[in-house]
Amino acid sequence: MSIYVGNLSFDMAEADISNVFSAYGTVKQVNIPTHRDTGRHRGFAFVEMETASEEEAAILALNGMEVMARDLKVDKARQKINYSQNSKGDSYHKG
Numbered sequence: 001m002s003i004y005v006g007n008l009s010f011d012m013a014e015a016d017i018s019n020v021f022s023a024y025g026t027v028k029q030v031n032i033p034t035h036r037d038t039g040r041h042r043g044f045a046f047v048e049m050e051t052a053s054e055e056e057a058a059i060l061a062l063n064g065m066e067v068m069a070r071d072l073k074v075d076k077a078r079q080k081i082n083y084s085q086n087s088k089g090d091s092y093h094k095g
Contacts, residue, residue: 003047003055005062006073008032010041020067021047025054046077 005017014030021027029048032041049055055076063074 001048001052001055002077003049003059004044004073004075004077005047006044007070008041008043008045008072009068009070010043012045012068014045016068017045017047020062021049021058024049024058024061026050 003021008017014032017030017032018027021030027047027049030045031047032045034041047055047058049058059074059076062072065072065074
């Protein structure tokens with residue numbers, strides 16, 4: 001499972017996010033996606049913690065919490081959908 005963290009301050013770095021989440025368990029990984037043209041982070045991140053119970057505790061405690069003058073949006077991350085294939089898993093082909 002992974003945690004989505006939105007509404008981040010653009011001044012927050014991986015270490016800052018890790019410090020916030022470490023109060024609720026062991027942080028395994030922090031991923032901050034960046035904009036491909038500017039290299040600046042996009043205002044959200046994904047956090048993975050050691051156990052599902054640690055992730056649940058972090059979500060409950062941190063959702064809506066103010067960090068660096070921003071109210072965090074914290075929830076379970078959703079799986080990325082691949083729109084390049086149809087529902088059968090095949091490429092679209094009109095025949």
